[in-house]
Amino acid sequence: MSQIVFSGSFSSEGGLEWAEDGCYFVTEILIKHHDSRSSWDFTCCCLPEELLELILQRVTDIVDLYQCSNVCHSWRSIARKQSALLPPQLLVLRNPNNVIDKIQMINMFIGSSSVCKIPEFNTRDGVRYMPMIVESSHGWLVMNYNTSKSRKVEGHLNYICLYNPLSREEIWLPPLLLNSENPKFVLSSKPTNPSCIVLALHEKKLVFWRFGNKKWTFLKNVEYWINDIICYKDEFHALQMKGNPPYPEVPYLLQVKFSPKCHVKSIPTKSNRSFYFAFNYLVESLCGNLWMVCTVLGNLGTSTLKFQVYKLHWKMMKWEKIKSLGDQAIVLACNDSVCVQADESTVYKKNCIYFTDDLCNGRGPSKEFGTYDLENETMNHLPFLNHDNPCYRWFKLDIWYND
Known part of the structure; x- marks a missing residue:
């Protein structure tokens, strides 16, 4: 199964705080599914829906979002919502x-x-x-x-x-x-x-x-x-x-x-x-x-x-x-x-x-x-x-x- 890694830290409220340069880093990992600079490894299909929405909101390229939609059913569901917000x-x-x-x-x-x-x-x-x-x-x-x-x-x-x-x-x-x-x-x-x-x-x-x-x-x-x-x-x-x-x-x-x-x-x-x-x-x-x-x-x-x-x-x-x-x-x-x-x-x-x-x-x-x-x-x-x-x-x- 595909694995995903990301860089960041969890806040006390349970959300995710991103570094200034972390947004682009996460987007690149989502598409390539590998990177040696990871802090944690996660099974991509098991990400919480709230976290997945935060990640895919940072995917602004139409090709990247289409590739994300092909990961699994849960990713497709979130990517479909995000695609409605992307400009033609x-x-x-x-x-x-x-x-x-x-x-x-x-x-x-x-x-x-x-x-x-x-x-x-x-x-x-x-x-x-x-x-x-x-x-x-x-x-x-x-x-x-x-x-x-x-x-x-x-x-x-x-x-x-x-x-x-x-x-x-x-x-x-x-x-x-x-x-x-x-x-x-x-x-x-x-x-x-x-x-x-x-x-x-x-x-x-x-x-x-x-x-x-x-x-x-x-x-x-x-x-x-x-x-x-x-x-x-x-x-x-x-x-x-x-x-x-x-x-x-x-x-x-x-x-x-x-x-x-x-x-x-x-x-x-x-x-x-x-x-x-x-x-x-x-x-x-x-x-x-x-x-x-x-x-x-x-x-x-x-x-x-x-x-x-x-x-x-x-x-x-x-x-x-x-x-x-x-x-x-x-x-x-x-x-x-x-x-x-x-x-x-x-x-x-x-x-x-x-x-x-x-x-x-x-x-x-x-x-x-x-x-x-x-x-x-x-x-x-x-x-x-x-x-x-x-x-x-x-x-x-x-x-x-x-x-």
């Missing part, structure tokens, strides 16, 4: 020739970073495929592979890889015939779950893949473009805007259900605002509400002026504007926006939106990165990282008990 990692996708050749994972709050290994895919005749789109869902990356040659052909095959950048697990899905270069993918759960369903939207078509299928299944043509898709309370929901100028757009909520059979239900919703010149995202709050985050654009649609947040009133099917997120913050991203706890125990500022620009809005590579204070309606633009033609995504560590 900023994925910087280097995209010099419209293909992604480097993925860097950065903690924007402490400055740590690591480079993700990109899975290789080669055809039988030796042609190397590179990912051209990378999205994030449930702690996995959805990577869409293609060759620069095939992208010029209408109706080309795309090879989809579900990839865990921490464990380096790969799950290759059946090829998908696409006419669009920017499809959206949403997972219902972690792909290691046998009940996982992958829903893909390209152009105005919905197709899905479920565990064990040998091909994608066509679901439905949709009449209007879909803004965003989310898996909310174990069901897929999509936001769709219907209407043509000069008439106001009407937001519709598409519910995609797979039990007892696959079907799509379109539900009109009410709102007291126009959604023109805005991009809209769906996000689930920590208390289970469905929120819609609207970006209001300026400068002919090339920059973000402000954000507005609406909560869906399910009985009235009406979007109601809210001015406070409470002790929460929103990390906004294409297909995988998340709410995070924002209080003194976290690095987030409550009632704020952390955002990046992305390819979903059709304006090309990202040139915006910053925070927006919903209460004060103030924008703080941060300098984007100087990479070759960068794109930004967020990656949130998702630790499950049954991994």
